[in-house]
Amino acid sequence: MKQLIVFIKKEFKHVFRDNKTLLMLFGLPIAQIVLFGFALTNEIKNSKIIICDYAQDVSSLQITERISKSKNFEIKKTIIDKGQIEESFKEGDVKLVVVFPVNFHNDLYHKNKAQVQVIADASDPNTASTLTAYINFIVGSYQQEINNGTDGAIKIIPEIRMLYNPELKGATNFVPGVMALVLLLVCVLMTSVSIVKEKEKGTMEVLLVSPMNPFTVIIAKAIPYFFLSLINLTVILLMSIYLLDMPMNGSLILLYFVSSILILCALSLGLLISNVTETQQAAMLISLMAMLLPTVMLSGFMFPLENMPLPLQVVSNILPSKWYYIIVKSIMIKGLGLMSIWKETLILTFMTIGLLFISFRKFNIRLQ
């Protein structure tokens, strides 16, 4: 037992004396929370557009004014030459052009029918279709207004309630994802690299021929990262609750309990990677490319899982982060208890036990 404590102390010192590694350990989660909380959003706003107004009459100017008032658009300039459109798109920043044909107002009031043309830079199809929908909405409400009085007696009033996240903040969706990401990152990457480092430098040889139980070495490597991850988790939670106004509706103890399972799971993964690699670079590449990107992509917080092709949806099931993400959302935001998330928790637990088992089996106490 004393040996173990000495070793854990050694590992802690390793971590804390390396201030550049600490930048990643603690700087990254903080930076991510700030970015996801304040800078990154799936919303599309302030998109630069061009108005190509051949009409220049009352109606076209009224619609233009409405567009300019919308937070989604920023009118870059008004032109009267369609030929410039392609050039503007190629220069990059213009996303959409609204074209009013000649006699727009006349057509609208005498023929009761007028046309607005929207040309979108669909190289980004998502932005293009969203912006087109916004223009549609603005024109639609303008149309309703000029028809006011003619539009019937009956009125259906839809009353929309936004559950859990009334202000539609992006953070609510991102923060649980960032938690999964950071915990996995710290544990998988750091444990695998720090074990392989001892292999690469040859100090592993020394440890393995010593009278110490080889598993003590491994456990001593893992424990500091376990605690660091819990600290990280606490920092993320504090920041997201006090800085980003995230709710904490469920039980904190339950959240820490499930997080501990995920951390264990990640630690065993790191151990497994360190068993199959010989150099730090290889360990790092595998942890990054094979672990990290799938976590970002397939756990459901960046991109909706239900949009993906079926094989990827199946693959996403073997990612611990997917289940953790569901659990965190349920606890923090929906305020559900263990009764509603026992299935996901059980899956995570089984994954952890399985990984631990495999990585201990594969652990070689002889180096080639």
Next chain:
Amino acid sequence: MRPLKILLIKEFKQIFRDKTLLPLIFALPLIQLLIIPLAADYEVKNINISIVDNDQSSYSEELTSKVLATGYFKLAGYSHSYKESFKQIETDKADLILEIPQNFEQNLSRNGFEKLFIAVNAINGTKAGLGGSYLSSIIADFNHKINTEIVSTNINSEFKSIEVTSLNWFNPYMNYKIFMVPGILVILVTMVGAYMCGLNIVKEKEIGTIEQINVSPIKKHHYILGKLIPFWIIGIVVFSIGFFIIGWLVYGIIPVGSLLLLYSYLALFLIAILGFGLLVSTYSETQQQAMSVSFFFVMMFILMSGLFTSIDAMPNWAQKIAYANPVTYFIEVMRMVVLKGSGLAHISKHIFIMIGFALLFNTWAIINYRKTS
């Protein structure tokens, strides 16, 4: 020139003899490129709707069938109470509840107005916002329809309508993958460039072989070039495989603009990003340090590059960070040249800025690199 040649031979031998690293350098990025674009799809579809119809009248039935016919919504089920539907939201089986109150039709025709209750799971704000507005516009349509049915005559002739026609340039089929693949390729090249070169140098520091080079007559710039050139070539090869095999053959992305322009920009970008890796390596003593620092910055580069989220939507301070990020420019150039066929004149600003980055990182790194420890 001879020392450089010998160093290059050494580096290439080292890289090609490493049987674990080499396949990783090539295979992993390409697998990523194959899979990520399939996953990266923001488009909001399949909104699951749970309907509570307390009225069961002809109006309520017409409305629900109208909602389901649009294709935006997928029925998660009918239920008898709001509570029951809410359970479906909690378990993520439904995203949205539409509750039609009792006597909906009766109240409408008697009082002239009636409320409808919509509750949206707003954890994913974008999906919630769009789902809510889709549903509102369907309801508004429905409202308009019953009005014209009731007051049928002479209104339609007075009704002024503005038709919005839309054209989608450059990508008429609205294929999201065409947009994502070039961007993801940039990220992969960035990762190869920023990590591999820097780590390689720090590895020599860590295992001590750099001492032997420091005491040899090899010049500082020879050594650095000897490290840069192999990874510059690897970067170009990874890019080409990704671009032609995955992009062209698998996703059918044929660049509209000039390939020469694209490759020139790639060459420039690689110099800048390798310089960044080099800079990190001059500040690090161990591979773990170099890795942590590069990882921190690469993560920031990726998040702030406008790959997944739009830069226009960022607040001002964040936009400044985004435009101090070399990856932003390469992603923009890729998308402009590959998808829209922008020419030299359109991207001249991007070229000058990238030259600036390349000079900045490399000079800084060379100044900071010491042969003495």
